[in-house]
Amino acid sequence: MDRGAIAIWEPNHIRSAAIETDSGARIAMPQSSAARFELGAPPSATTPEELLAAAYAGCFTMTFAEQLTASGYSASRLHTEVRVQLVRPGGHWEIPSIRIHCSAIVPGIEEHEFLAIAHAARNGGPIAQALRAEITLTVSLDPGGLVASRGWHVPEQGPGDIAPVAR
Amino acid sequence: MDRGAIAIWEPNHIRSAAIETDSGARIAMPQSSAARFELGAPPSATTPEELLAAAYAGCFTMTFAEQLTASGYSASRLHTEVRVQLVRPGGHWEIPSIRIHCSAIVPGIEEHEFLAIAHAARNGGPIAQALRAEITLTVSLDPGGLVASRGWHVPEQGPGDIAPVAR
Numbered sequence: 001m002d003r004g005a006i007a008i009w010e011p012n013h014i015r016s017a018a019i020e021t022d023s024g025a026r027i028a029m030p031q032s033s034a035a036r037f038e039l040g041a042p043p044s045a046t047t048p049e050e051l052l053a054a055a056y057a058g059c060f061t062m063t064f065a066e067q068l069t070a071s072g073y074s075a076s077r078l079h080t081e082v083r084v085q086l087v088r089p090g091g092h093w094e095i096p097s098i099r100i101h102c103s104a105i106v107p108g109i110e111e112h113e114f115l116a117i118a119h120a121a122r123n124g125g126p127i128a129q130a131l132r133a134e135i136t137l138t139v140s141l142d143p144g145g146l147v148a149s150r151g152w153h154v155p156e157q158g159p160g161d162i163a164p165v166a167r
Numbered sequence: 168m169d170r171g172a173i174a175i176w177e178p179n180h181i182r183s184a185a186i187e188t189d190s191g192a193r194i195a196m197p198q199s200s201a202a203r204f205e206l207g208a209p210p211s212a213t214t215p216e217e218l219l220a221a222a223y224a225g226c227f228t229m230t231f232a233e234q235l236t237a238s239g240y241s242a243s244r245l246h247t248e249v250r251v252q253l254v255r256p257g258g259h260w261e262i263p264s265i266r267i268h269c270s271a272i273v274p275g276i277e278e279h280e281f282l283a284i285a286h287a288a289r290n291g292g293p294i295a296q297a298l299r300a301e302i303t304l305t306v307s308l309d310p311g312g313l314v315a316s317r318g319w320h321v322p323e324q325g326p327g328d329i330a331p332v333a334r
Contacts, residue, residue, distance in 0.1 A: 001204070002250040002266075003216035007224035009232050009245040019225050021217040027192065029225045033233065037168070048226035048294050049170035050188040055218035057174035058186050058196045062215070065176050066200065078176040083169040086293065095297040099169075126253065127215050130262040132299040 017045075027051070037086065037093055049095065053082040059127035060100060067121045068106060071113065077105040077142075084133075097134040103149060105142045111150070114141050115162045118154050138165055184212075194218070204253065204260055216251045216262065224249040226294035227267060234288050235273060238280065244272040244309075251300075264301040270316060272309050278317070281308050282329045285321050305332055 005021040007029060017029040028045040030036040036047045061080045068075050080102040086093050106114060118139045123129060140151035151165045172188040174196060184196040195212040197203040203214045228247045235242050247269040253260050273281060285306045290296060307318035318332045 002252045003214055003220055004248060004250040005217055005221035005224045006249075007221070007228040007245075007247040009228045009242065009247075017228075019221045021213055021221055023213050023217060025194065025213045025217070025221075027221055027225075029229070033229070036229065046188055046190050046192045047170055048222040048229070048292070050172055050190060050192070051218050051222035051225065052294060052297070053170055053172035054174070054186045054188055054192075054194055055215040055222060057172045058194075058218065059215035061174040061176045061184075062196070062200070062203065075176065078174075080174045080176075081171060082173075083171040085169045092291070093293045095293045098297075124259070125215070126260045126262045127219060130219070130265075130298055130300040133297040 019051075033093075037088075049084045049086060052095075053084045053098075056098065056100065056127045056131070057082040059125040060102065060121065063125035064102060064104075064118065064121040067117050067124065068109075071117055073106050073109050073113075073117075075104055075106045079103045095133045097136060098131065099136045099138075101138045101140070103140045103142055109141070111141060115139070115152055115154065118152075119162065122154055123156065186218075200260075204255075216253060219262075220249040220251045220265075223265065223267065223294045223298070226292040227269065227288065230292040231269060231271075231285065231288040234284050234291065235276075238284055240273050240276050240280075240284075242271055242273045246270045262300045264303060265298065266303045266305075268305045268307070270307045270309055276308070278308060282306070282319055282321065285319075286329065289321055290323065 005019050007019045009017055019027040019029050030045045030047055057080045061078050065075050083099045085097045087096055122137050137154040140149045142149040152162050153165050154162055172186050174186045176184055186194040186196050197212045197214055224247045228245050232242050250266045252264045254263055289304050304321040307316045309316040319329050320332045321329055
C-alpha cells in the first residue's frame with residue numbers, strides 16, 4: 001500500500017502553489033525560497049520542513065502511545081515537539097539533524113519502564129526509519145501536581161545509556 | 168534556523184490527536200494504526216506518511232521550479248505526485264521506497280536541458296537529502312495541445328543514464 005500527495009505549481013494562477021493529500025487535506029506551499037527559509041518570523045505558509053516535522057511528530061507520538069498500551073500503560077497525555085534544523089554550509093540548505101522532545105503523563109509507570117519503552121519507540125516508526133538525518137530524542141515524565149518532571153536523553157545505542165537531562 | 172511542529176495526544180479529550188506547525192497549520196492525526204494503515208479506502212485523517220509525501224512533493228517542486236528559473240526557463244505548470252510505499256515484512260510497517268512523478272509544462276525548453284535540470288533537482292532539496300528510503304523519479308514534458316507528453320526515468324547516478332518511459 002502507499003500514501004501520497006500532489007503538489008501543483010502554477011505561477012500564473014491564483015492558487016499557484018498547493019499540496020493536496022490522499023485524505024483530502026489541502027496545504028498551502030510557499031512560492032519562494034525567501035518565504036520558505038526566511039529567518040526570524042514564522043513562515044507565511046507551511047514549508048516542506050514543517051511538514052517533515054509534523055510527519056515525524058505524529059509518527060513518534062503514535063508509536064510511543066501504542067507501545068505504552070502494549071506494555072499495559074495508558075498515556076493520559078503525550079506532547080511531542082519536533083524541530084527540523086536547517087543549515088546552509090555551502091550555499092544549499094540542508095537538514096543535518098532533527099530534535100524531538102516528548103513530555104508524557106503516564107499514570108502508574110516506573111521511570112525505568114518509561115525509558116525502555118521510549119527507547120523502543122525511538123526508531124520504531126516508519127518515518128524515523130526512512131530518515132537519514134541525525135535524531136536527538138529527549139523525553140520527560142510529568143508526575144502531575146506540583147512535583148517537577150524529570151527528563152532524559154534517549155540515545156540510539158541502548159536503554160542502558162539513557163542519561164538524565166536538566167530541563 | 169529550524170522549522171517545527173508539535174503533536175498532542177490526549178485520549179480523554181475531544182480533540183485528542185492533533186499536530187500544529189510553526190506557521191499555525193492544524194493537522195488532524197489518526198488515533199490508531201487501523202486508521203493510519205487501513206488498506207483500501209483513503210485514511211480518515213492525514214497520516215504521517217501523507218505528510219512525508221506532502222513534504223517531499225513540495226520540496227521537489229520548489230527546487231525544480233527554482234532550478235528551471237536559474238537556467239532561464241519559466242515553468243508554467245509543475246504537477247508532482249509522491250507515493251510513499253508502506254510494507255510490513257516482519258510485523259512492523261516500513262517505508263522501503265518513495266515514488267515521485269513530475270509532469271511539467273516549460274515553454275521553449277529542449278528535452279536534454281529539461282532532463283539535466285530534473286536530474287539536478289532530483290536530490291537538490293533538503294527533504295530528499297534527509298531521506299534514507301530509495302527514491303524513484305520519473306518526469307514528463309508536456310508540449311501542450313494535442314501532442315502527447317514524453318516521459319523519462321531519472322536515476323540518481325547521472326543524466327547520461329536517463330531513459331525514456333512509456334506513460
